[in-house]
Amino acid sequence: MADVTSEVRVVGAEGPDGLTLRTLGLAARDLPELRADGVPPYLGQGWARVLAELAKRLAAAGGIPDEPLPGIEIRLTPAGDGTLAPVPPDDRDLAAWRRDVVLRLFPEART
DSSP: OOOOTTTOEEEEEEETTEEEEEEESGGGGTOOOBEEEEEOGGGHHHHHHHHHHHHHHHHHHTSOOSSSSTTSOOEEEEOTTSOEEEEOOTTSOHHHHHHHHHHHHOGGGGO
């Protein structure tokens, strides 16, 4: 898997609807940046790690992989600004899904 940790950053800003997190650096590899809007502050660090893991997988695949995070249901959908937004399957509640993704990828977050 491509190690892009020194090339890609995850930055965030707090707004009235929660945090907006996005990657910076994927575009240098001709890949779309990732963005998550409305993330509750208590999930901010976890979702920064989720975006970093997704960035690694995009870089390794050279594009959008069929299964962005193996074993986790996730879709990457185009956002209005040219970024990709990780979203749940159609039938999942966004808030519950976000918590579940963090806990499944990083079980140590339970403690």
